[in-house]
Amino acid sequence: MQSYTEENYLKTIYHLAEQTTNVQTNAIAEQMQTKPASVTDMIKKLADKGLVDYIKYQGVTLTETGRNTAIDIVRKHRLWEVFLVDKLNFKWDEVHDVAEELEHIKSVELIERLDEFLGFPKADPHGDPIPDKNGRFAKTQFIKLIELKIGDSGTITGVSQHSSAFLKHLEKLGLTLGKQIEVSDVTDFDGSVEIMLSGKQINISREVAKHILISSNGKN
Amino acid sequence: MQSYTEENYLKTIYHLAEQTTNVQTNAIAEQMQTKPASVTDMIKKLADKGLVDYIKYQGVTLTETGRNTAIDIVRKHRLWEVFLVDKLNFKWDEVHDVAEELEHIKSVELIERLDEFLGFPKADPHGDPIPDKNGRFAKTQFIKLIELKIGDSGTITGVSQHSSAFLKHLEKLGLTLGKQIEVSDVTDFDGSVEIMLSGKQINISREVAKHILISSNGKN
DNA sequence: AAAAATTTTTAGATTTACCTAAAAATAAAC
DNA sequence: GTTTATTTTTAGGTAAATCTAAAAATTTTT
Numbered sequence: 001m002q003s004y005t006e007e008n009y010l011k012t013i014y015h016l017a018e019q020t021t022n023v024q025t026n027a028i029a030e031q032m033q034t035k036p037a038s039v040t041d042m043i044k045k046l047a048d049k050g051l052v053d054y055i056k057y058q059g060v061t062l063t064e065t066g067r068n069t070a071i072d073i074v075r076k077h078r079l080w081e082v083f084l085v086d087k088l089n090f091k092w093d094e095v096h097d098v099a100e101e102l103e104h105i106k107s108v109e110l111i112e113r114l115d116e117f118l119g120f121p122k123a124d125p126h127g128d129p130i131p132d133k134n135g136r137f138a139k140t141q142f143i144k145l146i147e148l149k150i151g152d153s154g155t156i157t158g159v160s161q162h163s164s165a166f167l168k169h170l171e172k173l174g175l176t177l178g179k180q181i182e183v184s185d186v187t188d189f190d191g192s193v194e195i196m197l198s199g200k201q202i203n204i205s206r207e208v209a210k211h212i213l214i215s216s217n218g219k220n
Numbered sequence: 221m222q223s224y225t226e227e228n229y230l231k232t233i234y235h236l237a238e239q240t241t242n243v244q245t246n247a248i249a250e251q252m253q254t255k256p257a258s259v260t261d262m263i264k265k266l267a268d269k270g271l272v273d274y275i276k277y278q279g280v281t282l283t284e285t286g287r288n289t290a291i292d293i294v295r296k297h298r299l300w301e302v303f304l305v306d307k308l309n310f311k312w313d314e315v316h317d318v319a320e321e322l323e324h325i326k327s328v329e330l331i332e333r334l335d336e337f338l339g340f341p342k343a344d345p346h347g348d349p350i351p352d353k354n355g356r357f358a359k360t361q362f363i364k365l366i367e368l369k370i371g372d373s374g375t376i377t378g379v380s381q382h383s384s385a386f387l388k389h390l391e392k393l394g395l396t397l398g399k400q401i402e403v404s405d406v407t408d409f410d411g412s413v414e415i416m417l418s419g420k421q422i423n424i425s426r427e428v429a430k431h432i433l434i435s436s437n438g439k440n
Numbered sequence: 441a442a443a444a445a446t447t448t449t450t451a452g453a454t455t456t457a458c459c460t461a462a463a464a465a466t467a468a469a470c
Numbered sequence: 471g472t473t474t475a476t477t478t479t480t481a482g483g484t485a486a487a488t489c490t491a492a493a494a495a496t497t498t499t500t
Contacts, residue, residue, distance in 0.1 A: 005457065025478055038458055040479055045456090057465055057478055088333040098327045107318045113308040225487065245448055258488055260449055265486090277448055277495055 002051075004104050007073050008032065009042050010051060011103075013062055014070035022059040068135055075131040077103035078124035079114055085125040086118060092125040092176075093167035126167075127158030127177050127213065142213035145181070145193065146206060153182035158213035166211060173202060175212060222271075224324050227293050228252065229262050230271060231323075233282055234290035242279040288355055295351040297323040298344035299334055305345040306338060312345040312396075313387035346387075347378030347397050347433065362433035365401070365413065366426060373402035378433035386431060393422060395432065 002010070012031045016023045025043070029036045047054040051066035062070060080102040084090040090098075112133060115121075122138075123129055129137040142158055156179045159170070170176065174197055184201060185194035191206035204212075222230070232251045236243045245263070249256045267274040271286035282290060300322040304310040310318075332353060335341075342358075343349055349357040362378055376399045379390070390396065394417055404421065405414035411426035424432075 003456080026476090034457090035459065036478065037460080037480085041457075059478095084330075088330070088337055090329075090333070094329075098325065098330050101325045101327075102322075105318065105321045107321075109310075109314075110304075110308070110318050113310070117308055223486080246446090254487090255489065256448065257450080257490080261487075279448095 001106075002049075002069060005042070006046060006049075006051075007069070007104055009039075009046060010062065010066055010070040011073045011077075013052065013060060014067065014074065017062060022061060024059045028060075071131050071135040073103050075133075075135070076105070076111055078128055078130040079111060079118060079121070081124045081126075082118050082121045082130070083114060086121075091167075091171070093164040093171065095125060096162050096164070123158075125177075126162060127156075140213075141215065143216050144210055145183075145195075145204075145212040145214050146191075146209040148183045148193075148214060148216070150183050150185060152216065153180065154214035154216040155180055156212060157215045159211055160213060161211040166208075169208065170212070173204065174198065175204070175208075181214070221326075222269075222289060225262070226266060226269075226271075227289070227324055229259075229266060230282070230286055230290040231293045231297075233272065233280060234287065234294065237282060242281060244279045248280075291351050291355040293323050295353075295355070296325070296331055298348055298350040299331060299338060299341070301344045301346075302338050302341045302350070303334060306341075311387075311391070313384040313391065315345060316382050316384070343378075345397075346382060347376075360433075361435065363436050364430055365403075365415075365424075365432040365434050366411075366429040368403045368413075368434065368436070370403055370405060372436065373400065374434035374436040375400055376432060377435040379431055380433060381431040386428075389428065390432070393424065393428075394418065395424070395428075401434070 009028070009032070012028055013023050016027050016031065020027070025036050025039045028043075029039045032039070043052060043054050043060055046052045046066070047060075050063055051069065052060040052062055054060045077099045080099040081095045084095040084098060085092060115133070120132075121130055127140075129140055131137040140158065143154070144160070145156075148154070156175060156177055158177070159167070161167075175181075179197060182196040183193060184196050186192075187194070187203075193204050193206070193209045195202055195204065229248070229252070232248055233243050236247050236251065240247070245256050245259045248263075249259045252259070263272060263274050263280055266272045266286070267280075270283055271289065272280045272282055274280045297319045300319040301315045304315040304318060305312060335353070340352075341350055347360075349360055351357040360378065363374070364380070365376075368374070376395060376397055378397070379387070381387075395401075399417060402416040403413060404416050406412075407414070407423075413424050413426070413429045415422060415424065
């Protein structure tokens with residue numbers, strides 16, 4: 001049994017490990033809004049419990065137990081997000097903080113029934129895959145919008161940033177999940193991207209384009 | 221803002237105050253499965269925060285702020301219980317522990333939307349009233365089954381014990397909310413009560429009869 | 441009302457998750 | 471390959487919520 005805090009560390013390490021192989025102390029500290037010294041303390045504790053492998057000064061990796069625990073928390077988080085959006089009519093930019101709390105409720109039965117109630121969804125409101133009760137989920141083959149070439153097209157299937165500000169911005173631009181887009185131009189000056197969206201030409205900044213995930217459906 | 225633990229103390233004090241006027245340290249300790257010394261510590265803290273009035277050796281009472289906070293937690297607990305039973309098909313004896321965790325999720329928006337989603341229920345699965353968002357709820361006029369006289373009848377509208385064992389037992393006997401009963405006899409020997417339930421005669425122990433709440437609808 | 445029993449509080453420790461400041465290890469720059 | 475910069479760890483400390491054991495206050499009994 002893990003504490004609320006231990007669960008948050010495992011989840012953070014899991015997410016960081018999606019991007020870099022060995023997860024560094026400072027990266028964890030930054031992500032968790034805490035100090036590196038605190039991270040070192042907790043890492044030792046998690047290592048003692050067999051949830052992470054840890055070599056001093058070399059960062060951490062999750063053990064299988066640790067990863068399973070992390071995936072279970074991610075599963076809960078994403079199921080709750082679906083609940084909040086589908087059933088309680090929250091918008092996709094409003095769910096993160098509440099799900100952050102709900103993910104720690106400890107009841108296997110609750111989550112299985114919630115999953116069923118929601119119709120066993122495969123993705124959360126941001127397009128992130130929801131692990132099944134055995135922790136399995138499809139590796140998603142996304143490409144960042146910024147990486148598309150002129151003439152490439154595809155469907156918006158995810159975002160790699162969950163901040164309310166970013167999501168609200170996308171909403172305003174009409175860039176929501178499922179929308180078809182085609183890259184019509186890339187500006188040399190600032191790297192901003194011109195795209196066709198529902199027959200209209202719009203311009204999005206490089207920063208925005210970096211965080212939109214596309215399932216590509218054909219090149220020029 | 222209160223901690224998880226402070227919230228539990230306030231809720232416990234609130235419930236104890238429903239039965240006795242001034243709430244004693246030992247009673248709180250027993251209810252919360254902790255030691256009297258720990259209770260004293262916490263009471264001081266709650267008094268400093270203006271949530272309880274406290275005179276040494278004289279027990280505590282909730283201040284208005286304290287009571288409002290407690291009622292809000294009770295509201296959340298009962299709404300979550302309705303959710304679990306109505307939407308996720310939990311049985312009435314399975315919801316208490318999970319609701320005990322869910323009640324601490326801090327989001328006003330969440331609870332208002334949940335309330336709406338559930339159709340603004342007035343009572344939880346055990347018949348306990350659910351305070352509205354302003355903390356108001358009808359004072360229920362229940363009478364304990366044990367207090368009925370031979371020939372009295374009424375409807376089961378609540379229970380004063382939420383243990384799974386007790387609720388499962390009631391379920392097995394068919395003594396669920398909304399059922400009509402009439403007292404046909406009281407046994408001198410052990411105080412057990414004979415009742416008519418759906419045309420059948422059944423015998424229930426004094427202990428069980430003490431914890432069934434009836435809205436009386438007429439005397440003999 | 442004095443003695444006994446109970447209840448409550450104080451005093452001093454423990455555990456968890458933090459912190460700051462300084463030391464040690466590693467990585468980067470010259 | 472030293473020096474410098476960065477990262478990470480250690481050492482020592484704090485606050486929250488708990489504990490045990492002993493002291494103090496209150497209540498009950500005789």
